[in-house]
Amino acid sequence: MLAILEKIVEGKGEDGDIELLLELADTISATALCGLGKTAPNPVVSTIRSFRDEYEAHIYEKRCPAGSCQKLKKIVIDENLCKGCSKCSRTCPVTAISGKVKEPFTIDQTKCIKCGACIATCPFHAIKEV
Ligand code: SF4
Ligand code: SF4
Known part of the structure; x- marks a missing residue:
């Protein structure tokens, strides 16, 4: 998941990355043996839920609406x-x-x-x- 996120903030995100992140998050939550592992993907899932438009701007428009991603400036x-x-x-x-x-x-x-x-x-x- 980290590799996908790094790819997105570098302007190399692709169609399907958001869905892949969500799928991985589901798998990790379902298969992790401890509570920490089960909740580890939560930050990614909640940011996708609340800021999906920002993920899409990074992936499809190679733009960082918050102006935080150095490579997209x-x-x-x-x-x-x-x-x-x-x-x-x-x-x-x-x-x-x-x-x-x-x-x-x-x-x-x-x-x-x-x-x-x-x-x-x-x-x-x-x-x-x-
Ligand atoms: S050429 Fe002069 S006016 Fe134009 S952007 Fe550069 S510093 Fe500004
Ligand atoms: S164009 Fe402006 S920001 Fe870019 S390298 Fe030159 S001085 Fe720096």
Whole structure:
């Protein structure tokens, strides 16, 4: 169950993972020999029951609604707010930001390490985490 949960928070969840978690939880509860084992899956079952939409957002939209899963975070530039000053691109440690001066800049998501340095740098608050 832990392996499935880790896969989900890394954005690698697949269709059927929720059902598999519930099935495993049932099996563990039914077959564990002690009370501790029987109740071990409860946190997963109760969070699926109360926050199933969040599990689905992670699996199907690769999105963390609570903004907690580091691997699902995305740093983006709002093209309507960006003035093309280039300050952020000079700050980025991995040269993930590019663009032409006075035009909206963009972030290469394959390079971005989500350090957040550019967010604090932008004088126009055009960069945000989603
Ligand atoms: S610092 Fe802000 S305004 Fe300047 S290029 Fe970057 S995102 Fe655009
Ligand atoms: S979050 Fe860090 S790595 Fe990503 S674009 Fe901004 S400065 Fe570059």
